[in-house]
Amino acid sequence: MTDRLSGPALPARFERPPVLAFIGYVLGLALIAWCLAGAGFSLDKVMSSPPRFADFLSRAFPPNLSPDVLARLGWKMVETLQIAVAGAVLGVIVSLPVAMLAARGLIAGPAVNQAVRITLSFIRAVPDIAWALVFVVAVGLGPFAGMLAILVDTLGFCGRFFADDMEAADKGPAEALSATGARRIDIAACATIPAALPAFVSTSLFALEKAVRSSTILGLVGAGGIGIELKVGFDLFDYPTALTVILMIAVVVIAIEHLSGLARTRIIGEQR
Amino acid sequence: MPSGVPVPPVDIEAEGLTKQFGDTPIFSGVSFRLERGGAVALVGANGVGKSTLLRCIMGVIPLTEGRVALLGQDTGGLSAMAQRRLRARVGFVAQKHNLVPRLSVLSNVIHGLLGQRGGVRHWSQAMAPAASRQAALEALEAVGLAHLAQRRADRLSGGQSQRVAIARAIVAQPEVLFADEPCASLDPAAGEDVMDLFMRLARERTVTVVFTSHNIDHALRYGDRVLGLAGGALRLDATAGSLAPADLRGLYD
Numbered sequence: 001m002t003d004r005l006s007g008p009a010l011p012a013r014f015e016r017p018p019v020l021a022f023i024g025y026v027l028g029l030a031l032i033a034w035c036l037a038g039a040g041f042s043l044d045k046v047m048s049s050p051p052r053f054a055d056f057l058s059r060a061f062p063p064n065l066s067p068d069v070l071a072r073l074g075w076k077m078v079e080t081l082q083i084a085v086a087g088a089v090l091g092v093i094v095s096l097p098v099a100m101l102a103a104r105g106l107i108a109g110p111a112v113n114q115a116v117r118i119t120l121s122f123i124r125a126v127p128d129i130a131w132a133l134v135f136v137v138a139v140g141l142g143p144f145a146g147m148l149a150i151l152v153d154t155l156g157f158c159g160r161f162f163a164d165d166m167e168a169a170d171k172g173p174a175e176a177l178s179a180t181g182a183r184r185i186d187i188a189a190c191a192t193i194p195a196a197l198p199a200f201v202s203t204s205l206f207a208l209e210k211a212v213r214s215s216t217i218l219g220l221v222g223a224g225g226i227g228i229e230l231k232v233g234f235d236l237f238d239y240p241t242a243l244t245v246i247l248m249i250a251v252v253v254i255a256i257e258h259l260s261g262l263a264r265t266r267i268i269g270e271q272r
Numbered sequence: 273m274p275s276g277v278p279v280p281p282v283d284i285e286a287e288g289l290t291k292q293f294g295d296t297p298i299f300s301g302v303s304f305r306l307e308r309g310g311a312v313a314l315v316g317a318n319g320v321g322k323s324t325l326l327r328c329i330m331g332v333i334p335l336t337e338g339r340v341a342l343l344g345q346d347t348g349g350l351s352a353m354a355q356r357r358l359r360a361r362v363g364f365v366a367q368k369h370n371l372v373p374r375l376s377v378l379s380n381v382i383h384g385l386l387g388q389r390g391g392v393r394h395w396s397q398a399m400a401p402a403a404s405r406q407a408a409l410e411a412l413e414a415v416g417l418a419h420l421a422q423r424r425a426d427r428l429s430g431g432q433s434q435r436v437a438i439a440r441a442i443v444a445q446p447e448v449l450f451a452d453e454p455c456a457s458l459d460p461a462a463g464e465d466v467m468d469l470f471m472r473l474a475r476e477r478t479v480t481v482v483f484t485s486h487n488i489d490h491a492l493r494y495g496d497r498v499l500g501l502a503g504g505a506l507r508l509d510a511t512a513g514s515l516a517p518a519d520l521r522g523l524y525d
């Protein structure tokens with residue numbers, strides 16, 4: 001019983017494709033065609049849309065950059081970011097204990113793991129805009145409803161991925177502490193969470209990016225933020241202002257993604 | 273008791289230990305008894321199952337068959353609480369060191385006390401009671417690394433992290449110490465220091481030390497007893513004094 005091998009056989013580069021796989025490809029193509037039909041795909045409309053789109057652009061252009069509009073939209077954008085950051089931070093905080101219950105073999109038994117994971121799937125399955133509608137009913141119009149929607153949305157996302165991060169973390173340190181007779185909660189706090197920390201940071205930054213994108217649209221249903229300006233702009237055919245809103249959202253979302261990328265390399269890169 | 277002669281207490285009793293990973297047999301029918309105090313060397317070729325045997329005895333991975341009694345307690349069917357109490361009396365140095373990265377060396381060593389003193393205060397050196405910090409520093413001193421207490425565990429050399437893992441295993445003053453290749457990444461001088469430390473624990477504190485090693489010289493010089501694994505079975509179980517290096521080399525063919 002040694003690891004030394006005589007004349008080792010190289011594994012094949014590719015597995016031979018099974019016959020079933022070919023049938024699978026054909027069925028897959030048929031499925032895509034069926035979906036295009038269901039989505040009302042029409043070449044006619046594709047051909048006729050550029051002129052109409054150009055018409056929208058010509059009426060929207062140039063964007064409304066008057067100082068008072070910019071100031072109003074700017075403040076709305078600040079409120080949007082406040083909703084996003086508050087919701088994402090609270091969501092991340094709530095996610096940690098929930099994820100500990102969802103992670104298999106950490107502190108809770110399989111029944112609890114499964115129940116929590118199913119609940120998190122449900123939370124994710126409900127779109128953020130639907131959560132916003134629910135919270136508008138529950139706490140009234142305004143940014144607080146939006147923040148709660150972001151919080152719940154973040155919980156669905158981070159709860160699941162924090163749990164996956166902890167399950168994927170190196171098991172060695174946890175085994176070493178378990179061998180000293182440490183309790184599960186101590187093992188989680190001392191070995192599993194520190195090992196999963198860089199992954200948590202990365203997941204949380206994604207959650208923040210997601211929260212910023214969601215928060216720009218929550219205003220459509222009256223849950224605060226700049227989305228309301230977009231709706232009003234289109235409803236009143238004030239396309240130049242609507243275009244300003246769109247550009248503003250694009251700039252902020254791209255900036256946040258960039259900043260979060262920088263933060264990710266700084267925090268995780270430094271910890272390697 | 274059939275006779276009046278005092279029988280030395282048995283610390284480890286293994287009977288018919290068998291382990292398979294899935295369908296792959298690793299070893300079978302391994303039985304031995306180790307009395308309190310003294311050092312036991314476990315030797316055998318790469319991949320023969322030494323680490324697996326140690327982890328099975330500790331109960332961190334399940335046995336396929338067989339029973340183990342540690343410190344007089346059968347490890348099968350213990351309640352979670354009883355299992356933790358038992359493990360708190362045993363120290364383990366894993367072959368892969370398994371330190372917690374990103375935490376300080378001192379915090380890592382303090383974690384060795386979690387079995388005896390669990391709870392938030394032992395999560396980090398910053399919160400730990402003075403007695404625990406002192407104990408951890410003394411354990412670090414014993415392996416010659418007190419000056420690295422503040423260093424992050426993932427910024428250590430291989431040999432340094434090995435010695436921190438040893439400090440973590442001895443900080444709680446275990447009655448049984450398992451060390452999986454404790455000298456594998458140590459230079460010759462540091463290796464001798466660590467083996468001397470183990471010998472002091474075995475002789476002065478009657479700790480039962482079980483170590484694996486690929487160093488035949490270490491196995492014979494520091495082991496009172498030598499167990500040899502080969503071909504999935506225990507092929508050798510003898511006192512070190514009765515063995516010559518050639519007897520051990522036979523295990524590697």
Ligand SMILES: Nc1ncnc2c1ncn2[C@@H]1O[C@H](COP(=O)(O)OP(=O)(O)OP(=O)(O)O)[C@@H](O)[C@H]1O
Pocket residue numbers: 293298316317318319320321322323324325367
């Ligand atoms: N978790 C696992 N799942 C499947 N096989 C495993 C697992 N862990 C170890 N093995 C296999 O079991 C065998 C014994 O491994 P083990 O680590 O116990 O060997 P060892 O005697 O300690 O070797 P070394 O001297 O290299 O440390 C090896 O063939 C290894 O590939």
Ligand SMILES: [Mg+2]
Pocket residue numbers: 322323324367452
């Ligand atoms: Mg090994």
